[in-house]
Amino acid sequence: MAMTFVKANQLSTAILTSPPKTTVSTAMAMCSSFSPRITKQFRGRPISSFPVKPLFSGSFKAFSSQATTKADDIPARVGFLGLGIMGSPMAQNLIKAGCDVTVWNRTKSKCDPLVSLGAKYKSFPEEVAASCDVTFAMLADPESAVEVACGKHGAASGMSPGKGYVDISTVDADTSKLISGHIKATGALFLEAPVSGSKKPAEDGQLIFLAAGDRYLYEIVAPFLDIMGKSRFYLGDVGNGAAMKLVVNMIMGSMMASFSEGLLLSEKVGLDPSVLVEVVSQGAISAPMFSTKGPSMVQSQYPTAFPLKHQQKDLRLALGLAESVSQHTPIAAAANELYKVAKSRGLSDQDFSAVIEALKAKLQHQTK
Numbered sequence: 519m520a521m522t523f524v525k526a527n528q529l530s531t532a533i534l535t536s537p538p539k540t541t542v543s544t545a546m547a548m549c550s551s552f553s554p555r556i557t558k559q560f561r562g563r564p565i566s567s568f569p570v571k572p573l574f575s576g577s578f579k580a581f582s583s584q585a586t587t588k589a590d591d592i593p594a595r596v597g598f599l600g601l602g603i604m605g606s607p608m609a610q611n612l613i614k615a616g617c618d619v620t621v622w623n624r625t626k627s628k629c630d631p632l633v634s635l636g637a638k639y640k641s642f643p644e645e646v647a648a649s650c651d652v653t654f655a656m657l658a659d660p661e662s663a664v665e666v667a668c669g670k671h672g673a674a675s676g677m678s679p680g681k682g683y684v685d686i687s688t689v690d691a692d693t694s695k696l697i698s699g700h701i702k703a704t705g706a707l708f709l710e711a712p713v714s715g716s717k718k719p720a721e722d723g724q725l726i727f728l729a730a731g732d733r734y735l736y737e738i739v740a741p742f743l744d745i746m747g748k749s750r751f752y753l754g755d756v757g758n759g760a761a762m763k764l765v766v767n768m769i770m771g772s773m774m775a776s777f778s779e780g781l782l783l784s785e786k787v788g789l790d791p792s793v794l795v796e797v798v799s800q801g802a803i804s805a806p807m808f809s810t811k812g813p814s815m816v817q818s819q820y821p822t823a824f825p826l827k828h829q830q831k832d833l834r835l836a837l838g839l840a841e842s843v844s845q846h847t848p849i850a851a852a853a854n855e856l857y858k859v860a861k862s863r864g865l866s867d868q869d870f871s872a873v874i875e876a877l878k879a880k881l882q883h884q885t886k
């Protein structure tokens with residue numbers, strides 16, 4: 519197999535400035551000469567022995583010249599904690615790409631389909647972390663993210679130098695910093711990398727990662743992020759990824775609430791809300807969210823992709839973020855109240871588009 523040499527800073531720059539869906543292999547391809555294959559000799563070794571590190575020292579590093587990077591070529595044993603709507607398809611994509619994946623979920627039965635696909639199973643997050651080089655966590659909220667990372671038999675108990683923990687749950691910056699502190703106290707590396715994109719993008723490997731924390735770990739896990747996603751951003755210190763995610767979801771929650779009002783108003787004045795969906799889809803306020811969820815909202819159907827309880831959690835956390843910097847967010851605050859009404863009406867586990875039901879309920883209440 520022919521060997522080529524890659525100048526360290528060329529590849530680093532290519533990776534760090536990569537456009538959407540750029541994989542490490544593509545980034546390598548952007549260099550003058552390259553090989554995208556990360557050799558199997560690193561399989562099972564701690565991440566500190568991976569070939570990326572010397573790239574930052576300005577030295578030269580040899581790579582074999584295989585044309586494509588497959589997950590099979592990636593050395594790490596990957597742990598995955600949390601197999602809900604998002605975690606399951608994400609872990610599945612890693613397995614299908616050939617990664618060596620070990621899973622854990624609070625409700626054990628959700629591990630079964632992944633084990634059938636070839637994943638290993640461990641009884642506690644601690645055991646997953648101890649047996650893997652890199653462990654991803656996709657959990658519901660700050661409380662569960664802290665519990666799984668730092669609680670009894672939590673992942674931190676299985677971490678040690680040479681390992682990495684990547685929390686991809688949507689949490690607030692303080693929670694992320696707390697988890698980071700516990701993980702780093704073991705000598706391991708920490709990255710937060712919450713995702714934009716929902717169930718379908720998770721299934722299709724089209725998520726957007728908002729990463730922050732240890733940059734070296736970011737480089738190491740980039741091939742995994744590229745299996746699960748279409749693009750990734752490195753945003754600096756821990757907390758910045760969490761903040762970016764909350765700002766995005768604050769906008770999204772308000773948009774959905776406003777869209778719901780529009781649908782109901784159009785109907786009230788005798789228009790066909792399905793036509794409104796079509797009109798919106800062709801204009802300046804067109805958004806995939808309106809086009810994909812609008813038709814089912816018109817039918818009062820809310821198949822769950824993003825649970826309403828999580829959208830309300832994100833609005834709550836975003837409002838906390840805004841308050842921490844004295845930023846006025848009256849629209850998000852109003853939207854949050856609507857999601858709280860929807861939750862109180864038993865819609866927590868429906869898709870967040872079910873927030874429209876809270877408006878229907880409110881209107882009925884007002885006309886009484």
Ligand SMILES: NC(=O)C1=CN([C@@H]2O[C@H](COP(=O)(O)OP(=O)(O)OC[C@H]3O[C@@H](n4cnc5c(N)ncnc54)[C@H](OP(=O)(O)O)[C@@H]3O)[C@@H](O)[C@H]2O)C=CC1
Pocket residue numbers: 599600601602603604605623624625626628656657658659661662665666686687688689713714715716717823824825828829
């Ligand atoms: N769905 C979406 O469209 C998106 C969601 N997100 C975010 O990703 C994260 C996961 O979302 P999603 O997969 O939809 O959520 P789900 O509710 O489907 O899954 C939540 C996961 O967290 C676990 N969990 C909850 N509480 C605990 C606890 N106390 N201890 C241990 N595990 C716990 C659940 O375990 P169990 O199976 O036992 O209940 C499950 O694995 C959330 O932070 C969400 O905001 C981000 C982008 C998109």
Ligand SMILES: O=CCCC(=O)O
Pocket residue numbers: 688713714715716767824
């Ligand atoms: O956190 C959930 C985000 C959902 C989406 O981006 O479609």
